[in-house]
Amino acid sequence: MSKIHVTTTVNGDQVEFLADPRESLLDCLRDRLGLTGSKEGCGTGDCGACSVRLDGTLVCSCLVLGVEAEGKTVETIEGMANGNELHPLQRKFVEHAALQCGFCTPGILVAAKALLEQNDNPTETEIRYWLAGNLCRCTGYDKIVRAVMDAAAELRGEAA
Amino acid sequence: MAKDEFTEFKLVGTRPDRPDGLDKVTGRARYGADMSMPGMLWAAVVRSPHAHARILRIDTSKAEALEGVKAVVTRADFPEGLTGEEWNLQENTIAGDKALYDGHAVAAVAATSALLAQDAARLIEVDYEVLPHVIDVDDAIKPDAPAIRPGAADATVPEGMPANVVRYIDFGHGDVDAGFAEADLVMERSYKTEATHQGYIEPHACVGQLGADGKGEMWVCTQGQWYIRKMCADVLGLETAQLRVTPSEIGGGFGGKTTIFMEPLSLALSRKAGGRPVKLVMTRSEVLRATGPTASASMDVKIGMTKDGTITAARAEFRMQGGAFPGAPVDMALYCAFAPYKLKNVHHIGYDVLANRPKCAAYRAPGSPMGAFAVESLVDEMSRELGLDPLDVRLTNGVREGDRASYGPTFGSIGLIETLEATKAHPNLLVPLGPNQGRGIAAGYWFNHSGETSVSMAISEDGSAQVSVGTPDIGGSRASIALMVAETLGIPYEDVRVNVVETGSLGVNEPTHGSRATFASGKAAVVATGQAIKEMCRRAAAEWGIDEDAVEWVNGAAQPAGPNAGKFPPLTIREIAGKMGETGGPISGHHEGLPEGVGASFGCHVVDVEVDPETGHTTILRYLVVQDAGRAIHPSYVEGQYQGGAVQGIGWALNEEYIYGEDGRLQNAIFLDYRVPVASDLPMIDTVIVEVPNPGHPFGVRGVGETGITPPLPAIANAIQDATGLRMTHLPMTPPKVLAALKAAGRG
Incomplete structure (x- = not known):
């Protein structure tokens, strides 16, 4: 073809x-x-x-x-990163140990960035439903959700 | 050198960034399917659409005639005469006379593009004679069930057993009948669990290259590169050392990547295609149909209990199918089933049964979740019947150091009681529950494992250190090993690089399985580091002209061990390393063996649920994991193991199952239908890390990966009973099943 x-x-x-x-x-x-x-x-x-x-x-x-x-x-x-400057989501994922095998991580980061661009202060529930289409089998999502919330706070200019 | 609980560590117990973090958040980390090689071909596999069928004819001529197709292989391209597990692995890699399950590989093709390989696979014609099949374990064990592999039974199976029973297990101690006679309450229940898949998000992928000279290479996502090497060599009749296997980053394994499934096909295709590398990547449907899953189980448990909650006797009979090959983990299930309980009288019987399903692989504490579901459900039900607190019943019967385990050996240092006490003290137990809500608790156990381990470390010219380990890093083991080595050397964590190396770099290592990476590779790395420290002390002693025994290693430097040794300023690791070329050459350490001193890990989970009486849907409101880590080297990744294990268990309890049609075909071979938990299904997973140090490890590590998947199955069933009064005995507890139970009880 x-x-x-x-x-x-x-x-x-x-x-x-x-x-x-x-x-x-x-x-x-x-x-x-x-x-x-x-x-x-x-x-x-x-x-x-x-x-x-x-x-x-x-x-x-x-x-x-x-x-x-x-x-x-x-x-x-x-x-997603600007040269060596990581997006806050990328940094927070490492800091919060929000990845284990890391295979789902690129997709989750891309999806989370899309969320934060339209909602800079999502609730835990909003994050969970937004990311419901991104499977992670390692973490149980706990640290992922925390990392997204923390990155959102940083992007809003709030102290962590 | 075991350190007690008062020992101060500088690094162990801290939470630095993982060394592979940057690669993994930028998309740079290279997984199985991310590798390409010069001249590479792409492969596709033809799979049986039948659960059980005789292969009458395979016609590959049309595929071979397609332009761009470079090789086609069938079983005829593999050596004959294999026996035992080697034959099982070969047979599972590519079917011989019969296809034994839906998805069983029959042929494979390599072509110049992935699409072309898929087109060619569709041109391969296979004629089948469909045979009667059997899927469910209780059907497979019937005397009149279709015999899948006559003669496959091992010597443990007594004469006269049904044809599909391939292994029989019978052990215990005491007198169970006398024990039941002493009980105030004796209950007996039957339970079933369905097969689930490990569900790693990365499908199996490899690039294999094999020349006509028998030398080859493989890049592969695996938990164990040496297992891949040996199994591929066995299946293809190669010299093991001529195959060099490099592990990629691994996108999850959970036990399912400790063995081969399709890897030898890429090598066989490569050999036939003149040695060109061949990339083979499974689709999700192939992963679900033809890899992994765990066994399904049918279990009868009988327990006797006195009014104060003391268990007087226990009996378990488990029947498990692990697919069309021996290997269902019925032994492990029985060993773990009663492990939390001190039992005078206990009897275990097990049957490993063949069925027309894919060959099961290890899945996180293989067998233990099923056994826990049965036993912890019954203990809970009996506790309720007697009006006893289920945690107190577990404390009353809980095993302590020196107790004989239900499966025979005597426990060393264990932390079950501490784990139960920590559970009892947790504030989650005080949260009031509303209507249709319930709380369940359950304990769980895994032995943990050591196994063949080989580790090398070396000091670099600037005093930084590299460590070569053979255990692929799935959940942060490079971080934990770097922390232990840095702590031992007295240098910053950032100065240690841990590399997961290929098979040419070390002696044989078992995979990352059995929760062993931080225990076994970590222990070996600490021993190897001790050798390097000894050598650095020797070089300092030589420089000072004193006896090497008069030198000690403190905070990253050699120093005289006391005032009598002489007065010299400390020599730092950087100073000693900088002169290594003049003082005797490279400074390194190496340790290999079977590290002793494995420490078992107990856990206890508490879950609060709400059951919707209109739909039967169960919502997890709150979840608590309490588990003995021995010592948490990197607490964030210990918590991660607890949380991830719990959520896999939640999936097993509520959603996940292999669903087969009447035709024996898997009906839910995509993630839409094989539904693993998603973020919106769950609350935060609370964790408590109990630390009862393991005296068998220099920092007290027990291994934490597996125990966490065992308690969720019964804990959720117990919570559903608390919420509804209904005792669910067949997993998964899906909304339709719970609703049917509610209706049957007149409450739906």
């Missing part, structure tokens, strides 16, 4: 790749662009490990075709 040329912006950089029309955006990010930070845990949109932003919208990149990224902007975990 012939491939389709796709031009898109990933983490601020314009990139091009050839996509088989059957390939997911996740496959293209990982296998065409070498951005392996987004993970495949299920391939059916149930685990959230592949979470990315597409034109600002939080999506499971395993449920988006690579060719759909044409002309759009994609944000992945690789673009």
